[in-house]
Amino acid sequence: MSLIAVAVWAVPHEASACTCLPPPAPLVARDQAEAVFEARVDAVQSSDTNGMVRYGLTVLRVFKGDIQASTSIVTRNSSAACGRSFVLGKRYLLYAHRTPEGDLGDTMCSRTRQVGTADEDLAALGAGTPPPAPASPETQESREPPRIEPSAPPPALDAPAPATRGGCDLGGDSGPAGLAWLLLVGALVRRRGRAPACATPRLPTAAGDPGA
Numbered sequence: 001m002s003l004i005a006v007a008v009w010a011v012p013h014e015a016s017a018c019t020c021l022p023p024p025a026p027l028v029a030r031d032q033a034e035a036v037f038e039a040r041v042d043a044v045q046s047s048d049t050n051g052m053v054r055y056g057l058t059v060l061r062v063f064k065g066d067i068q069a070s071t072s073i074v075t076r077n078s079s080a081a082c083g084r085s086f087v088l089g090k091r092y093l094l095y096a097h098r099t100p101e102g103d104l105g106d107t108m109c110s111r112t113r114q115v116g117t118a119d120e121d122l123a124a125l126g127a128g129t130p131p132p133a134p135a136s137p138e139t140q141e142s143r144e145p146p147r148i149e150p151s152a153p154p155p156a157l158d159a160p161a162p163a164t165r166g167g168c169d170l171g172g173d174s175g176p177a178g179l180a181w182l183l184l185v186g187a188l189v190r191r192r193g194r195a196p197a198c199a200t201p202r203l204p205t206a207a208g209d210p211g212a
Contacts, residue, residue: 018082020109026124029111033095035065035104036125038115041086045072053077054103055086057094061128065096069131073104082107093118 023029030036043056054074059067073096076083084106086092095111096104106112111121 017080018108020082020107023109023111026111026121029095030064030125033064033110034098035067035096036063036094037061037065037067037096037131038063038091038093038128039071040091041088044088047077051077051081051083053083059131060091062131063125063128067131069134071104073106074099075106079108082109084108084110084112087114091115093121 037059038061039057039059041055042058045054045056047053052074054072056072059069059071073094093113093115094106096106099105
């Protein structure tokens with residue numbers, strides 16, 4: 001009995017492993033992927049408690065998708081769970097999917113491969129395009145605040161007419177002859193007891209004029 005038990009225990013247990021179907025042709029794999037691009041693996045950025053590992057990539061060429069020059073990709077940290085192990089410094093042609101968390105992801109079952117073994121893929125995919133350059137921070141330009149030109153002055157209002165004196169406007173010269181005429185008019189007013197009609201008499205041009 002003990003020998004039977006030992007024999008049963010010596011039979012290796014079936015280990016769980018990743019089983020993949022053969023990958024489709026390059027153009028079919030491109031259509032099924034979220035993004036297809038060539039990139040160099042620069043760093044292993046993190047490995048979380050969910051069994052995922054993140055690799056930092058420098059993108060060299062893009063064949064499908066909106067991929068920036070610097071990005072990352074996640075995969076399972078175990079080959080038994082179909083995780084892919086990337087080699088730092090190597091260039092890969094990646095057929096990436098989108099994870100539920102919004103990351104680019106990859107598995108051993110995709111058509112991803114190192115560029116050195118991707119001649120068939122590169123011939124089918126074409127030349128590709130370079131990734132967009134990293135966005136540089138906007139430079140703050142010192143701009144002079146706009147100058148506010150003074151508004152044109154309002155048109156000058158017409159000057160008010162000079163106030164006129166009440167009574168008769170005698171006008172004429174304000175010299176000695178004019179003064180004598182004013183005294184004469186005043187005497188006539190006092191004699192007649194009424195104000196003279198407002199008329200502009202002709203002033204004498206010299207003292208002793210017969211008209212005075």
